Amino acid sequence: MRQIRFDNVSKSFDGEIILKNLNLNIPSGQFFALLGPSGCGKTTLLRLIAGLENVDSGKIYLGDKEITNLPIYKRRINTVFQEYALFPHLSVYENVAYSLRIKREKESVIKNKVGDVLKTVRLLGFESKYIRSLSGGQKQRVALARAIINEPEVLLLDEPLAALDPKLKEQVLIELIDLHDKLKTTFLYVTHDQFEALTVADQMAIMSSDGNIEQIGVPKQIYEFPASIFVANFVGNTNIIDGVLQIKDNVWEVKVEGLGSFYVFVPSIKSWMSNGCKLFISIRPEKIYISKKEIEGFSNRLIGKVIDIIYYGRSTQYRVLLKNGKRLTVFEQNEEHFPQEVIDYEDEVNLYFQKENVVLLES
């Protein structure tokens, strides 16, 4: 059992509360991502698990065992930090072998283990190279090798890819997923980059700036059904509009000033949702279909004028000004399987979207 559990944990620095009565369950063997803005307390949470900080109150468990006050060396937990923390004057082999030397393992054991982990992180043949001669991605893999050589029950990863360029980042992310499949230990991956979290995570938790866990779920659930405005905005891009809920004869609509009413569909009804209540709706830019034509089959339609077009290669982003002065963002994939409609600056357009793609958020 390698499940990590926070039970009512609080932590403050110099009288400032960072984590308050935090409850969190990280299931055994999962690749779990913790996503939150800079300064919200992610590193602090990792340091509490690793034993590098002490809680003010509450308990931390690893499986059934309480580890709140267990010394660092008795925890089978390893951390990969953003800045690698490697020894630049030692070879790859010696960096990876370091902790085994401290434990006074036999040379033959060290040789076997280092060989195994270097194979796992695809660095065989790099044994005698010095750290300073490696690329960012290679250094990252040495740091990983060093963290997994002690067969930790839990691997903590604190923004481990921050120093890598986007292409390399994508590659190392895939390597991390493979590594997790191979090791099957619990990975806790901390980042403020939503792309990284969505890519790697079996499950993810979203932490708000004040250190609260706002939502936990599989990436698709978090993205498609954000539970709050904070989550909707923080994970991906979205359009937020305020309105009033109208429920009549089991038909749900949201009335927006100056724009009329939209049909909405609510998969699970929350206690705050009542006829006449104020709320926000979130519509992802890629869930909106933009066209100058009249098209059937959509639950909702808005009319507006294109005020901005940005071409991204794979997709194009449009900004559209609506009648009530509100601006919406729309993404269109540049698929071009068929001749695509040309939409220009200042064109009058229809924006179509389905009721299932409107998310209702508490005001």
Ligand SMILES: Nc1ncnc2c1ncn2[C@@H]1O[C@H](COP(=O)(O)OP(=O)(O)OP(=O)(O)O)[C@@H](O)[C@H]1O
């Ligand atoms: N040792 C410390 N002493 C005093 N304050 C600290 C200490 N460590 C962290 N803090 C404060 O606690 C808050 C949370 O810091 P933390 O490093 O956990 O944030 P983070 O979510 O990891 O941010 P980032 O994404 O920028 O790494 C910050 O306001 C920080 O200044």
Ligand SMILES: [Mg+2]
């Ligand atoms: Mg941090």
